[in-house]
Amino acid sequence: MFDKILIANRGEIACRVAATCKRLGIASVAVYSDADANAKHVAACDEAVHIGGSAAADSYLRIERIIEAARATGAQAIHPGYGFLSENEDFAHACEAAGIAFIGPPVDAIAAMGSKAAAKALMHAAAVPLVPGYHGDDQDPARLHREADAIGYPVLLKASAGGGGKGMRVVERSEDFPAALASCQREAASSFGNDRVLIEKYLTRPRHVEVQVFGDTHGNTVYLFDRDCSVQRRHQKVLEEAPAPGLHEDVRQAMGEAAVAAARAVNYVGAGTVEFIMTGEAFYFMEMNTRLQVEHPVTEMVTGLDLVEWQLRVAAGEPLPLKQEELRVQGHAIEARLYAENPARGFLPSTGTLKHLRLPEGVEFAIGAPVRVDSGVREGDAITPFYDPMIAKLIVHGADRAEALGRMLRALRACEVVGLHTNAAFLQRIVACAPFAIADLDTGLIERNHDALFAPQQTPRATLALACAALLAGER
Incomplete structure (x- = not known):
């Protein structure tokens, strides 16, 4: 070590x-x-x-x-x-x-998974399921248009070197394709220095389910089960949970085995996440993230394992601490990302000083606690325009999903932030809304329930009182 x-x-x-x-x-x-x-x-x-x-x-x-x-x-x-x-x-x-x-993983593995087109070719060779699409080298606009017509609309245009929701366009009709392609290529070139695109069949009401994998230098690869990350806005995750609710066990196992096959195809070492898009019981490879994910705590909470410790041990040349048959899931975990942003203004980042910050009573970075708080800021710190405006990740664990939901609602209600806007009330409304409560999950949940989730809310009296107290303290 x-x-x-x-x-x-x-x-x-x-x-x-x-x-x-x-x-x-x-x-x-x-x-x-x-x-x-x-x-x-x-x-x-x-x-x-x-x-x-x-x-x-x-x-x-x-x-x-x-x-x-x-x-x-x-x-x-x-x-x-x-x-x-x-x-x-x-x-x-x-x-x-x-x-x-x-x-982290070997350079070759990062390179292999860094290009969406190359990664999909590798996955095809490894028999990992792929969404019908075109991932070829011929980028002539006429060829791309013909391929889109053959796949059938709607299709999704994606920057081959893209990520974070950039360089993506949904095309509903053939006549809209040329303009959408040009727009996608411009954004891809400006964001990633590469205007290459791939085309996939656009799946309606899909789920985003991902699998945590780990490999070592001794030839061992395991999967640490799945997470549902379907609740998104503008392709950015908002809530994550583990295990993914409502999956049949045979589908869950098949997805885990496909993720392991994907990792082995690039001789993967370390922590990685294989992302799948699901419709019904069918799942398709989307991409592999060659790093530790933001949402890794939900996996830690249901497995009882410290994934950072695993990373350190593997990087030091040690074998994986456990074999696949020794891994277990216990209970259910949910993570909410508390951001300094204004949902009512298109999630505009909010900058300023955290004049008052009270997070729910929980144990920081604790894997076995019912409520866990992972935060990189304190009261008095500034949220600047230079970096991601995250205040904290709130992670809860329960014996089942219902218990975890209750704990998450209470945790969000306990958040008090004065000095800038946050998405805390927005997160509460998502967790409390009927589709999320019954696990009717897909990537369009927020957009489909827009009116209910973005309804104007009165500022709680307690928050107003805190704001007044913070202002008075500042004047002193």
Whole structure:
């Protein structure tokens, strides 16, 4: 096992990795930008190194500065967290060249799954189910139009190098295809530097179900069961839960085995997530995320396992701690992402100081607690425009889904934030709405229930009182 690692990230994921390091007796090194000089993740680590300006391009995306920080502090490995450089081939290469272990998959696996078109070709060869579509090299607009016509409308145009909901267009009719293709290619080129697209049959009312996989350097690969991430807005996840509700056990097992086949097809090592799109009982490969997911806590809660610890052990050359037949699911877990954003204004990020912050009573980063809170900010901290405006992830566990739902509602109602807008009330309305309560889940749930979920709400008297108190304290 490593003696010291550097965490090349910030916010809650940096705090999350630091918590496991502390439990295992591993020294941790934080990196920070100008804006994060007094951030929570800096205090959570044993050492901290300044790496540049507030913008991510000037700090958390500077490969050479992060490598220098690791060398200067004697870190033996680097944990990339999620986002930033976590799926960057050049960064993994740089770690290897510097003789520093990259706590993630091999470079070849990142490269193989980094292109949607190449990944789908690999999955086809590995007999992993694919949505009917075109993933070919011929990108002539006329050829693409013919392929879309042959697949049948509606179709989904996707940037081959895309992610995060960018470079995607739904095309309902053949006559709309040329304009949609041009628009998709422009966005793909500006966002990813690559205008290549692929075409897939657009599935109506699909579910987004993903499988957590783990591989080691000893030839072992397992799946740690599934998560439902169907509740999304603009292709961004809002609520996640494990296990995915309502799946027949044979389908659940087949999906897990398909995920393992996908991982083995690229000789995968470490933590990864294979995302599937489902319609009815049929499931199709969507993509593989070659990193730890934001929503990994729900898997930890139902398995009782520390996935960051598994990452560290695998990166240090150890075999996986458990075999597939030893893995079990217990109960149900739900995660809600509490953001500083205004749902009433198109989820516009809200910046400012957290003048008052009270999160539900729970144990921070605790895998076995009924209520868990993963947060990278504290009262008095600023939510800046430079980074993702997450305040916290609220994770609850129950003996069954009904108990978990009740705990999540109570946790959300206990949130108190003064100083900026949040999505807390919006999250409450989703958890309480009938479709979510009965697990009638698909990626269009929010849009389909728009009027109910975005209904204007009166500000609670308690929140008004807190706001007044915060203002008075500021005047003093």
